[in-house]
Amino acid sequence: MFNEFNLENLDNSKKDLEELLNESKKQIDELLEIKDKTYENFVKPYEQIGESINEFITPIFHIDSVKNSELTQKVYEDCLPLISDYETEISQNDNIYRSLKDIQDNDYRSLNSIQIKVLENEIRDFKLSGCHLDEKNKKRLKELNLKLSELSHKFSQNLLDETNAFEMIIDNFEDVKEIPLSDLELAKFEEDGKTKYKFTLQMPSYISYITYGSNREKREEIYKAYCTRAPQNGKIIEEILKLKEEKVNILGFDNYASYSLSTKMAKNESEVTSFLEELAIKGKKRAIEELDEIKEFAKKDGIEDLQSYDLSYYSEKLKKDKYDLDEEYYRPFFEQNSVLNGFFNFLYEVFNIKFTQTDAKVWDKNVKVYNISEDDKIIARIYIDLEARKDKRGGAWMNNWHSYYINDKGEEQLPTAYIVCNFPPSTQNTPSLLRHSDVVTLFHEMGHALHHLLSKVPEALVSGISGVAWDVVEFPSQFLEYFAYDKEVLKLFAKHYETGEILSDEAIERIIKARNFQSSLAMLRQVEFALFDFKLHQKLYKNEDEVQKLLDNIRDKYAVTKPPKYNKFQNGFAHIFAGGYAAGYYSYKWAEVLSADAFYMFIDSGKVLNKELAVKYKNTILKNGGSKNMDELFFEFANREPSVDSLLRIDGIIS
Numbered sequence: 001m002f003n004e005f006n007l008e009n010l011d012n013s014k015k016d017l018e019e020l021l022n023e024s025k026k027q028i029d030e031l032l033e034i035k036d037k038t039y040e041n042f043v044k045p046y047e048q049i050g051e052s053i054n055e056f057i058t059p060i061f062h063i064d065s066v067k068n069s070e071l072t073q074k075v076y077e078d079c080l081p082l083i084s085d086y087e088t089e090i091s092q093n094d095n096i097y098r099s100l101k102d103i104q105d106n107d108y109r110s111l112n113s114i115q116i117k118v119l120e121n122e123i124r125d126f127k128l129s130g131c132h133l134d135e136k137n138k139k140r141l142k143e144l145n146l147k148l149s150e151l152s153h154k155f156s157q158n159l160l161d162e163t164n165a166f167e168m169i170i171d172n173f174e175d176v177k178e179i180p181l182s183d184l185e186l187a188k189f190e191e192d193g194k195t196k197y198k199f200t201l202q203m204p205s206y207i208s209y210i211t212y213g214s215n216r217e218k219r220e221e222i223y224k225a226y227c228t229r230a231p232q233n234g235k236i237i238e239e240i241l242k243l244k245e246e247k248v249n250i251l252g253f254d255n256y257a258s259y260s261l262s263t264k265m266a267k268n269e270s271e272v273t274s275f276l277e278e279l280a281i282k283g284k285k286r287a288i289e290e291l292d293e294i295k296e297f298a299k300k301d302g303i304e305d306l307q308s309y310d311l312s313y314y315s316e317k318l319k320k321d322k323y324d325l326d327e328e329y330y331r332p333f334f335e336q337n338s339v340l341n342g343f344f345n346f347l348y349e350v351f352n353i354k355f356t357q358t359d360a361k362v363w364d365k366n367v368k369v370y371n372i373s374e375d376d377k378i379i380a381r382i383y384i385d386l387e388a389r390k391d392k393r394g395g396a397w398m399n400n401w402h403s404y405y406i407n408d409k410g411e412e413q414l415p416t417a418y419i420v421c422n423f424p425p426s427t428q429n430t431p432s433l434l435r436h437s438d439v440v441t442l443f444h445e446m447g448h449a450l451h452h453l454l455s456k457v458p459e460a461l462v463s464g465i466s467g468v469a470w471d472v473v474e475f476p477s478q479f480l481e482y483f484a485y486d487k488e489v490l491k492l493f494a495k496h497y498e499t500g501e502i503l504s505d506e507a508i509e510r511i512i513k514a515r516n517f518q519s520s521l522a523m524l525r526q527v528e529f530a531l532f533d534f535k536l537h538q539k540l541y542k543n544e545d546e547v548q549k550l551l552d553n554i555r556d557k558y559a560v561t562k563p564p565k566y567n568k569f570q571n572g573f574a575h576i577f578a579g580g581y582a583a584g585y586y587s588y589k590w591a592e593v594l595s596a597d598a599f600y601m602f603i604d605s606g607k608v609l610n611k612e613l614a615v616k617y618k619n620t621i622l623k624n625g626g627s628k629n630m631d632e633l634f635f636e637f638a639n640r641e642p643s644v645d646s647l648l649r650i651d652g653i654i655s
Contacts, residue, residue: 001378001414002360002381002402002414002416003055003402003416004360004361005059005360005361005362005363005383006059006361007059007060007063007363010060010063010071010072010075011071011075013060013075013078013079014075014078014079014082016056017056017057017060017079017082017083018082020052020053020056021053021082021083021086024049024052024053024086025086025089027045027049028046028049028090028093028096031045031046031099032095032096032099037099037102037103038103038107039103039107039111039115039119040408042099042103043100043103043115043118043119043122044407044408045408046096047118047405047459047460047461048405048407048408048460050460050461051402051403051405051413051460053083053086054401054403055401055402057079057083058399058400058401059401060075060076060079061076061079062363062399062401062418063363064076065392065393065420066363066364066385066389066391066392066393066420067363067364067391067392068160068391068392068393069391073157076153077150077153080146080149080150080153081146081150084142084145084146084149085142085146087145088129088141088142088145088146089142091125091126091129091130091131092129092130092131092133092138092141092142093131094131094132096126096131097123097126097127097131097132100119100122100123100126101123103119104116104119104120104123113627113628114457114458114459114462114627115459117462117467117626117627117628118459118461118462118467121461121462121467121626122461124262124263125263128251128259128262128263129141130250130251133250133251137250140246140250141247141250141251144243144246144247144250145247147239147243148240148243148244148247151236151239151240151243152240152577152578152579153578154236155230155233155236155237155240155574155577155578156393156574156578158229158230158232158233158236159229159230159233159393159394159572159574159578160393160394161230162201162229162230163200163201163202163229163394164200164201164202164390166200166201166222166225166229167198167199167200168198168199168200168209168218168221168222168225169196169197169198170196170197170198170199170215170218171194171195171196171197172215173195174214174215175213175214175215175218176197176213176214177214178212178213178214179197179208179209179212179213180208180212180327180328180331181328182328182331182424182430182433183204183205183208183212183424184197185427185429185430186204186205186424186425186427187199187205187208199213199222201222201225201226201229202388202390202394202422203388203394203395203422204388204422204423204424204425205388206222206226207312209222210222210223210226210309210312210313211312211313211316211327212313212316213313216303216309216310219309219310219313220307220309222309223308223309224309224564224566226572227563227566227567227568227569227572228566228567228568228571229571229572230571230572231568231571233570233571233572233577234544234547234568234570234571235544236577237544237547237570237571237577238542238543238544238547240577241536241537241540241541241542241547242540242542244256244537244582245540255537255538255539255540256537256538256582256583257269257272257534257537257538257583259583260470260537260582260583260584261583263469263470264469264470264471264584264587265469265471265472265590265629265630265631266471266586266590269534269538272534272586272590273531273534273535275586275589275590275644276527276530276531276534276586276589277531277558278644279523279527279589279644279648280524280527280531280558282648282653282654283520283523283524283527283648283653284520284524284558284560286520286653287520287521287523287524287560288560289520290518290520290521291521291560291561293318294306294311294314294315294318294518297314297317297318297321298310298314301314307564308561308563308564308567311561315517315518319514319517322514322517323510323513323514323517324510325510325511325514327435327436329507330435330436330494330503330507330511331433331434331435332433332496332497332498333494333495333496333497333501333503333507334433334434334435334436334438334439334493334494335431335432335433335434335495335497336386336387336423336426336431336432336433336434337431338493338495338497339434339439339442339493340368340384340442340493341493342492342493342494342495343442343443343446343492343493344370345492345493346483346489346492346493346609347446347450349492349609349611350609350610350611350614350615351450351454351614351615351618352374352375352611352615353372353373353374353379353450353454354372354373354374355370355371355372355382356370356371356372356373357369357370358370358371358381360381360383362383362385363385364385364389366385366386366387366425366426367383367384367385368383368384368385369381369382369383369384370382370384372453378414379404379414379415379453379454380404380414380415380416380417380453380454381414381415381416382416382417382418382419382449382453383416383417383418383419384418384419385418385419385420385421386419386420386421386423386432386442387421387422387423387424387425387426387432388422388423388424388425389425392420392422394422395422395574396419396420396421396422396441396444396445397419397420397445398417398418398419398420398445398446398448398449398452398477399417399418399420400415400416400417400452400464400465400466401415401416401417401418402414402415402416403415403452403455403460403463403464403466404453404455404456404457404460404463404464404625405457405458405459405460405463406458406459413460415452415453415455415463415464416453417448417449417452417453419442419445419446419448419449420445421438421441421442421445423438423441424438431497433497436484436511439484440481440484440485442484443480443481443483443484444477444478444480444481445477446477446480447476447477447478447479447480447481448465448473448476448477450476450480450622451464451465451468451473451476451477451621451622451625452464452465452625454618454622454623455622455623455624455625456623456624457623457624457625457626457627459627462625462626462627463625463626463627464625464626465625465626466625466626467625467626467627468625468626468630469629469630470580470581470584470587471584471586471587471590471591472587472590472591472594472630472631473587473591474587474588474590474591474592474595475591475594475595475598475621475630475634476595476621476622477595478588478591478592478595478596479594479595479598479599479617481595482595482596482599482650483608485511485512485515486608486609487505487508487509487512488608488609489608489609490503490508490511491503491508494508515652516651516652519651519652519653520651520653521560521561523589523651523653524558524559524560525559526588526589527558527589528554528555528558528559529573529585530585530586530588530589531554531558531586532550532551532554532570533573533575533576533581533582533583533584533585533586534583534585534586535550535554536550536576536583537582537583547570548568548570551569551570589647592647593642593643593644593646593647594630594634594642596646596647596649596650596651597634597638597642597643597646597647598617598621598634598637598638598642599650600646600649600650601613601638602614616637617637620633620636620637621633621634621637
């Protein structure tokens, strides 16, 4: 039923991929020989060829992120040019483009709306790939695409290497006395008969010290190490920007931002910048008040010059003072297995989907695999890898492997996906105990996964997250996050791992009340990142100094906190230089408007666990994947347009 995750032949991947790509080219050539091309005899098999390549290459690229080694790096670097060359060659094949165009023109009346959407997307993407260009420009585009892929991978590898290279050893208990016990247990080691503590730039460890570390000098040491990682990425950024500018100019665009928007929901550049600036203006006054509150609180410790490395520490103290909210108190109630099982119960309650753990090949002993069923029928599979490891890239993400579709024989192909996080690892003595923010992250990534896995679109090219505009792809993930703050939902899994005691109503209320703590500061920070990203791609910034100046100018205008000059945030901005968010980081806030508005429908219904409304959401938003534009699907679900004020209301910025 499902393909197994099998990389026993990993070192042979290059040869296997070459054979697969050569066979795929041969199959496409045979399709092009068909005289009377139709959707069924040309588009459908063409779509399946692409899906089979994706199914082969995804685990190879995935393993480099979750089990990084010299072998995975070599295999990645061997396979990347092959897949890049193939994709560029296919996407620039004028014969395929004209065949798709002919089918669109000749068979338009006999095609259904999903098939029309597939053709519209494919024809648009062929144009964006330069299929209309002369051979010289096609050749140059091919070179640019390969080089950009290599640079993105190098950017990411540099970050991983430097994250793993840093260690901060502390042998004075006074410097760690406020660290939560579960984090301290992970940091503790014995050397020369003395107890010492090791902190790294792995996210659970870094967050632990920057939030609870008592020694201000040590907080600055780990902060500085984190925000000065991979200085060599500055030159990589220069090259990425230069090559992207050349690429989009060849394709006829003024800048990379306008190229990026050609596949997004936002209509033009000014709509994006106006949206972000509106959020910044509406949130700045409140953000200044929030910052002043931290400064006043820090003065109790004699801190008159609050610095960036103090913010998390004093914010956490202030939050505890205001809401009596102690993250360490909650963590025993959020044991990883308990959270997962309760989360699955919640998803069954609202979406009528059941998760059943199954045996399957995995890349690490801590990875769990579940089959998902609906009305007793297995419909999907998910791999869940939650704990931080040294050989694992930082952050959290969902990666789609197989898509749901109906093949040319009429057979149903089932979808699969991976969820990857970096939560505190379990030890021999202690299970993996999560922060509530980790729980929110899990809900977020599951929102992405369900968008892909619950699709019932018969065409792979617009099934699940395929074909979904990038600036609305965060809608389902952010929407699911809101449920992680609901009392009924939390009671399904917030149970003490030793006593079985359920988290009290009072303790849950503290989490809910604290949700919007410093929400304006958080929003302004996201707007800062998004404006920097978007403006960076509106014209060519030629060197590191120009890039830094742009970031400084945005901070001068909109930010209320200024980091030290040594902070080189951009060198670690993997979302836009090693991910898919270039000129699209605004998507997080753009999509949040939809998610906040959708969640308000549940609040306004008087019942957050509203199964009828949840099933409507599943059937309207999730099952339709990329087969319709998200603004159409949202209107079908809500019977109205989304409002920016819903986001500002849910974040407590306006009442």
